[in-house]
Amino acid sequence: MPDVLSLRAALLDWYDAHARSLPWRAPPGAKAKTDPYRVWLSEVMLQQTTVPHAAPYFERFTARWPTVGDLAAVEDAELMAAWAGLGYYARARNLLACARAVADEHGGVFPDTEAELLALPGVGAYTAAAVAAIAFDRAANVVDGNVERVMSRLFAVETPLPAARPELRRLAALFVDAHRPGDWAQALMDLGSGVCRPRSPSCDRCPLAFGCEALKTGTPERYPLKTKKAERPRRQGHAYVLIDGAGRVALVRRPDKGLLGGMAGLPTSDWGAAAEFAPPVAGSWRAAGSVEHVFTHFSLTLEVHVAAGEGGDFLWTSAEQAANALPTVFRKALERALGTLSRWERA
């Protein structure tokens, strides 16, 4: 059994020397903690999202909305447009709901306990613990995918995920301490992302190698064990790009719930095993080829169609503004349509 105290000391020492510098992070041991607003915003953006993908969004958001009060005052559509491309759009809806809850119910100040944080929209067990530890120095058990992987390897846990979650959480709790809880959480995540990686872990650079049970087995990358995932079904659909004389594009606002909820979108058919061509308005529609997109739980082929037209119950938006406000699947379709149009015009 690895010695918890030695491992703790080794990882904190390693963090002091090797901590990544990130836009939302205070240096190791810093007396002035990061603004809770910035910690919270970064944690929400980083849910299931890589640092390189989230970082530019974080910079834009904090430049535009420096405080939680500024964010709370933003219009829904403006926030959804700013989130476009980051994915998991429920996060953006909950982000706004959370900012408004902090503004209206907490006097514009983030609560500093895990329980109160957990009650906020879009803040689950992980995010509540992370904000409590990093922004408020609370001894919270911060468990994310990195921590699960590190624990599963340190203790060579043979139970596969997701069944192993409770056990991994108990193991992680063994290390939680009132001494530097925020640094501890971030040290574990830096270790998980840079050293104890899912594939080809760098055990030769690992400060915890001396106590790692998985390393002793000779195949540390076997951990954590996982149960097989179901395969992704394939769906088909049509997307309709209607363009008026001023070069504006007809967009719709998608329903708040469900896939891409609350986002601007192109008019489309239903998506299923097969899709019927039924454009939203009559006109001389021309086929512009297709685009592929992969969502979490299905793959989609979208046949793109273009026509000239105007009026109707649409949000008429300049092509440039549309490209910036649309989720990626529709941005692909729009680019396909515009590229095809310019080829036709040259011919």
Added chain:
DNA sequence: AAACCGTGGTG
């Protein structure tokens, strides 16, 4: 509690 919910990088 299993299913749903995006995107881009990677080997």
Added chain:
DNA sequence: TCACCAAGGTT
């Protein structure tokens, strides 16, 4: 190529 993966939360 494509399956896997990333600082999860909600229903």
